[in-house]
Amino acid sequence: MEYVRVHPQVREYEVFARKARAEALHLVGSVVAPDDDLARAYARATYDEERWVELVIVPKDALLTLWAPGEEGPDS
């Protein structure tokens, strides 16, 4: 989806993190930024509520949805 921002072209990034090595990465939020570097900076500044052992961002349009909640998967 298109976002209106000060910068004419922005992308949305999903933010994934985990607190402990034993945990799996999980979605903690998202940021909207004009490039990867600013997206990194926004994610670091915004999602600083824990001392994460890992913090990763992924452009949202890189996620390929097979099915979403309420949609039928192959086994349902």
Next chain:
Amino acid sequence: MTPGTQPATGTQERFDALMKRGELIESPSEMTPDYLKELKHTLIVSGDTELISAPAYYLAARKAPSVNAFMTGIAIIQDELAHAHIAYHILEELGESQEALIFKRDPKSFRYPYAFDVPLESWTELVVANAMYDQAGFCLLGDIHHHCSYGPWKRGLVKVMAEENFHLRNGRNWCKRISQAGGAAREELQRAVDWMFPLTVEWFGLPDSLKQHNTQLDYRLKGLTNDQLRQQWLATVVPFMESIGVAVPAHQVDSHYELEYPFPCTFDAGSKRWNFKDACTWDDVLARWRARGPRNAEMVALFQESFKTFKVPG
């Protein structure tokens, strides 16, 4: 997609089934138009409240008694802006324009508690706000975090709850320290609590006796009533203030707290004084809220001004 056009395309039957099973709603394709409307309204109040706390706290943080204290104040403001971002970004995913919501609205149309319109003018007032206003936010958002039927918001609030807890601790630590300092510092603390306590009691809205139907409860956007949340707040703030030797106009009776003044009553924002001898009606209170208070326009200008000045042509 054009902002403002996100449709709620769920069928009533499927929506009712999800609600009945206690499931989370995950996207507009599972919502009815009325649920979407109520969710957006609740998110706007939440986003506006977080956003306005930033300029309100900033104007007082400048009076910090040390660089360390100032940095703590700024860290709290940064948290509040991130919390606002969470609410506004969800609104954006529901078809609203974040830019329009933050930068293009009239100051009077922001939907946040009246308390923030009364200027916080000292470090003492700022830390009392952390102890009482953030406690109110903690009660309200904790309830939404626990009960909210909209999945993305429920998950987004994990971060918010962790950070509000830090704001509360900061407020309580400083209130205790100021009380222990005694003398004029303690008198200033008592004066701040005197006007800020009843404003926070009011924060939770109309009493249940006047608000008989609550759509937010029907849709599980929240789980507790205004009076239940008010009692929860009183049950944490009253014992804390008493424990540090600060008087508050409420006391415990059995399992609930009773106010020692007519609720509601009149407030003069200019002098920051309540008149406990002048009971008023909720219509009077609603009129005061709608007119907004002294600092509304100044605070909104603090975050809208840079946008207008430095707007890059698209």
